[in-house]
Amino acid sequence: MRLTLHIWRQKSASDPGRMVQYDAPDVNPDMSFLEMLDVVNEALTLKGDDPIAFDSDCREGICGTCGFMINGVAHGPRRGTTVCQLHMRKFKDGDVLYLEPWRARAFPIIKDLTVDRGAFDRIIAAGGYISVPAGSAPDGNVILVPKENAEIAMDAAACIGCGACVAACPNASASLFTGAKITHLGVLPQGQPERRERVIRMVAQANAEGFGYCTNIGECEAVCPKEIRLEVIARTNRDFIAASWARRERFRNDAPISEPLAGGRR
Amino acid sequence: MELNSKVPSGPIENAWDKDKFEMKLVNPANKRKYNIIVVGSGLAGGATAASLGELGYNVQCFCFQDSARRAHSIAAQGGINAAKNYQNDGDSVFRLFYDTVKGGDFRSRERNVYRLAQLSVNIIDQCVAQGVPFAREYGGTLSNRSFGGAQVSRTFYARGQTGQQLLLGAYQGLERQVAAGQVTMYPRSEMLSLVVIDGKARGIVTRNLVTGEIESHAADAVVLGTGGYGNVYYLSTNARGSNCTAIWRAYKHGAAFANPCFTQIHPTCIPVSGEYQSKLTLMSESLRNDGRIWVPKTARDKRPPNKIPEQERDYYLERRYPSFGNLVPRDVASRNAKAVCDEERGVGETGLGVYLDFTDAMERLGVSVIRERYGNLFDMYERITGEDPYQVPMRIYPAIHYTMGGLWVDYELMSTIPGLFVIGEANFSDHGANRLGASALMQGLADGYFILPYTIGNYLAGTKLNKVQPDHADFKREETAVAEMTQRLLSIKGKRTVASFHRELGKLMWDYCGMSRNAKGLEFAIGKVRELRQEYWHNVDVVGSDKEMNQALEHAGRVADFLELAELMCIDALHRNESCGGHFREEYQTPDGEALRDDEHYAYVAAWEFAGVDNPPVLNKEPLEFEYVHPSQRSYK
Numbered sequence: 001m002r003l004t005l006h007i008w009r010q011k012s013a014s015d016p017g018r019m020v021q022y023d024a025p026d027v028n029p030d031m032s033f034l035e036m037l038d039v040v041n042e043a044l045t046l047k048g049d050d051p052i053a054f055d056s057d058c059r060e061g062i063c064g065t066c067g068f069m070i071n072g073v074a075h076g077p078r079r080g081t082t083v084c085q086l087h088m089r090k091f092k093d094g095d096v097l098y099l100e101p102w103r104a105r106a107f108p109i110i111k112d113l114t115v116d117r118g119a120f121d122r123i124i125a126a127g128g129y130i131s132v133p134a135g136s137a138p139d140g141n142v143i144l145v146p147k148e149n150a151e152i153a154m155d156a157a158a159c160i161g162c163g164a165c166v167a168a169c170p171n172a173s174a175s176l177f178t179g180a181k182i183t184h185l186g187v188l189p190q191g192q193p194e195r196r197e198r199v200i201r202m203v204a205q206a207n208a209e210g211f212g213y214c215t216n217i218g219e220c221e222a223v224c225p226k227e228i229r230l231e232v233i234a235r236t237n238r239d240f241i242a243a244s245w246a247r248r249e250r251f252r253n254d255a256p257i258s259e260p261l262a263g264g265r266r
Numbered sequence: 267m268e269l270n271s272k273v274p275s276g277p278i279e280n281a282w283d284k285d286k287f288e289m290k291l292v293n294p295a296n297k298r299k300y301n302i303i304v305v306g307s308g309l310a311g312g313a314t315a316a317s318l319g320e321l322g323y324n325v326q327c328f329c330f331q332d333s334a335r336r337a338h339s340i341a342a343q344g345g346i347n348a349a350k351n352y353q354n355d356g357d358s359v360f361r362l363f364y365d366t367v368k369g370g371d372f373r374s375r376e377r378n379v380y381r382l383a384q385l386s387v388n389i390i391d392q393c394v395a396q397g398v399p400f401a402r403e404y405g406g407t408l409s410n411r412s413f414g415g416a417q418v419s420r421t422f423y424a425r426g427q428t429g430q431q432l433l434l435g436a437y438q439g440l441e442r443q444v445a446a447g448q449v450t451m452y453p454r455s456e457m458l459s460l461v462v463i464d465g466k467a468r469g470i471v472t473r474n475l476v477t478g479e480i481e482s483h484a485a486d487a488v489v490l491g492t493g494g495y496g497n498v499y500y501l502s503t504n505a506r507g508s509n510c511t512a513i514w515r516a517y518k519h520g521a522a523f524a525n526p527c528f529t530q531i532h533p534t535c536i537p538v539s540g541e542y543q544s545k546l547t548l549m550s551e552s553l554r555n556d557g558r559i560w561v562p563k564t565a566r567d568k569r570p571p572n573k574i575p576e577q578e579r580d581y582y583l584e585r586r587y588p589s590f591g592n593l594v595p596r597d598v599a600s601r602n603a604k605a606v607c608d609e610e611r612g613v614g615e616t617g618l619g620v621y622l623d624f625t626d627a628m629e630r631l632g633v634s635v636i637r638e639r640y641g642n643l644f645d646m647y648e649r650i651t652g653e654d655p656y657q658v659p660m661r662i663y664p665a666i667h668y669t670m671g672g673l674w675v676d677y678e679l680m681s682t683i684p685g686l687f688v689i690g691e692a693n694f695s696d697h698g699a700n701r702l703g704a705s706a707l708m709q710g711l712a713d714g715y716f717i718l719p720y721t722i723g724n725y726l727a728g729t730k731l732n733k734v735q736p737d738h739a740d741f742k743r744e745e746t747a748v749a750e751m752t753q754r755l756l757s758i759k760g761k762r763t764v765a766s767f768h769r770e771l772g773k774l775m776w777d778y779c780g781m782s783r784n785a786k787g788l789e790f791a792i793g794k795v796r797e798l799r800q801e802y803w804h805n806v807d808v809v810g811s812d813k814e815m816n817q818a819l820e821h822a823g824r825v826a827d828f829l830e831l832a833e834l835m836c837i838d839a840l841h842r843n844e845s846c847g848g849h850f851r852e853e854y855q856t857p858d859g860e861a862l863r864d865d866e867h868y869a870y871v872a873a874w875e876f877a878g879v880d881n882p883p884v885l886n887k888e889p890l891e892f893e894y895v896h897p898s899q900r901s902y903k
Binding site for chain 2: 011012028030031032034035036038039042045046048049050051053055056057058059060061062063064065078080081085086087089110111114116117118120121124125126128129130131132133134135136137138139140141143144145146147150153154157158160161184185188190191
């Protein structure tokens with residue numbers, strides 16, 4: 001089949017960028033979307049043109065590296081599927097597709113379809129962990145975890161950090177991403193000691209990065225390739241309120257909310 | 267070159283304890299005076315960087331991906347082994363050790379493997395404490411499943427995403443150290459050279475993949491956790507970016523490369539569908555717990571699977587290996603799949619495939635149990651092939667998955683260059699000639715959490731290290747060499763893309779240095795690889811500049827290294843006149859087609875030393891001794 005592609009080209013963060021039209025004349029329905037772009041890129045290279053920059057690595061939907069908008073939908077038309085796992089049989093001959101990078105203030109564009117998602121790492125660094133130095137753990141079966149909690153934790157932990165939730169959200173909110181980690185660690189017994197501090201710090205960091213607030217629109221859930229549920233945001237909110245009250249009681253006066261992170265990262 | 271493996275003597279049970287006690291320690295207040303570079307942020311690199319940061323060292327961690335969380339460990343599906351014996355089914359440290367040495371076809375170091383089996387139990391504890399959401403029983407205890415090459419259930423898992431969850435555990439620990447200022451993270455940075463000063467590894471030269479800048483980083487020790495080199499075959503289950511550049515360039519600076527021909531072919535991958543294919547996708551080995559593998563009994567049988575009656579199907583693994591059945595080790599399962607396809611009994615359009623059928627398991631356990639166990643894998647299969655495995659049996663075929671070979675390291679994980687440590691898949695150490703399923707995660711984390719943090723201290727405390735800065739002449743020399751290579755690649759302006767060379771190299775390696783090999787084919791491949799390499803440096807086309815993000819340029823540097831490594835792999839495969847594990851030489855097989863080892867002549871590690879790109883490498887041998895597990899012909903019948 002033959003497709004017409006309109007692709008966002010932008011040489012660097014300082015370049016204004018524009019849409020450029022390309023022809024994909026010979027697309028095999030068994031190709032993945034990224035393989036189709038590989039073929040377009042090989043043809044561009046042989047013509048001496050700069051190939052289209054896009055991120056990808058595992059190409060099996062687990063590393064979270066790939067992702068862009070196809071006709072305005074993050075990761076394209078198939079639900080629960082990253083763009084590397086989207087296959088061309090989902091499209092038909094003559095389709096016209098518009099490809100654009102994730103757009104959000106907190107995700108600066110690097111080149112073409114690649115963006116900088118370092119803000120996600122900083123949200124995790126702010127509290128998305130359980131502090132346990134190597135060597136200090138008790139036997140694995142000392143910590144019993146009800147199966148149900150283990151399942152909720154796993155559902156949330158499946159997040160691949162691709163950024164589709166932010167790209168789809170009209171507010172460019174990172175609440176689904178942040179909430180997924182808060183839920184994963186918050187429903188496990190191991191995560192309880194740091195539960196309150198974690199939610200306060202992670203939410204503060206997300207705000208400091210320039211992500212917007214959640215207004216319960218649900219676009220994020222609709223495009224999430226791992227089908228993370230909106231409930232993780234509800235849990236974040238509950239934990240945040242509880243943690244805020246506990247904090248007041250502890251410090252009496254208004255204690256400073258954790259400072260956003262600086263340093264330690266280039 | 268002298269290979270001192272530093273393996274401790276005495277009873278195997280106490281070897282690691284004894285070694286730990288004899289190690290020199292770095293005083294807690296002095297740790298912050300040391301800078302350590304860790305290249306790679308996967309299970310091995312990420313766990314090491316986090317652990318060293320916790321101990322108080324200053325760590326700089328580099329990865330080519332945009333975040334440490336993307337390292338390819340994330341794609342491991344099935345699970346991680348540990349000798350917990352929670353199932354009360356007869357497991358023990360000794361049994362895991364025994365299974366691993368036997369599974370590796372007696373080409374690994376006994377004491378390394380024993381240590382790995384001992385540490386396996388600590389890994390599970392550590393990961394549970396980090397919040398890794400392992401599968402649980404209703405009572406809240408940890409679940410297990412069985413895996414190839416073992417008759418006990420010792421594999422811990424988190425659905426089909428075990429690697430992801432373990433990696434995120436390590437990554438979160440790493441980010442905690444980043445926030446604490448102990449680790450500085452350098453994402454989108456690729457190591458392009460090692461800097462050796464006064465015979466010791468003292469730093470690396472990197473390219474910033476966003477700006478193109480060439481940068482020098484100095485340290486007191488360098489740790490490589492950069493994964494395997496399976497992408498030399500172009501099509502593999504590895505991520506697109508996985509490459510050999512860091513270890514290859516270390517090899518060219520004097521680190522010995524051990525057993526490069528020991529590569530693992532995974533039996534359960536989705537078959538190739540066309541020329542444009544960019545990677546192969548693994549279907550976890552855990553599927554073999556419930557799936558039954560078969561092909562039609564008659565050649566060229568083109569009927570759809572549901573039209574082939576039971577008595578006309580050949581469940582060839584169950585038939586040939588009644589005691590292990592579908593759970594034979596990976597090398598055995600792969601070779602048998604190739605054999606039935608060579609007999610033209612393969613299925614699917616290309617004839618390069620066998621069925622993995624869940625019909626019986628769904629009848630026995632119900633569809634919902636199968637969905638719970640393997641749902642995400644079934645979904646992935648459906649997305650890629652367009653076929654629903656709940657209705658039609660999966661088609662699978664072997665693909666390159668893992669490389670047991672890698673840089674030679676001693677018992678303390680140090681290479682032949684003092685101060686250069688190599689961990690995880692990047693080293694050669696624990697899996698011999700074949701790795702058992704669910705053991706890669708175990709090894710990466712053992713190296714990262716529990717071995718390297720001790721052994722690097724021993725090196726630092728016992729070594730006099732002068733301060734070096736990145737403006738040292740040796741750094742400048744390496745920077746110049748890296749910049750020159752980049753310029754050369756950009757200036758050729760030939761007629762073929764990097765990918766077209768990579769595809770041709772991959773096909774050559776798959777055909778002649780893949781699932782089975784013979785002397786004639788290997789000699790042919792060596793000549794062809796040399797020709798292709800020559801053509802590459804005259805005819806490759808890399809557009810763009812080196813002052814910006816340039817993904818074709820990144821790929822070009824990696825393929826240049828694969829073109830050299832491929833030759834070494836063939837040389838190693840040609841010199842090893844025996845069959846063992848994943849290395850199957852057609853000339854050396856038992857009458858019933860199993861691998862025929864030659865322990866008298868080849869019970870050694872082949873550690874190759876660089877002697878110039880166009881000169882033959884020098885072979886060094888580390889003899890292997892077996893005191894506890896006596897070499898026998900592996901039998902899974």
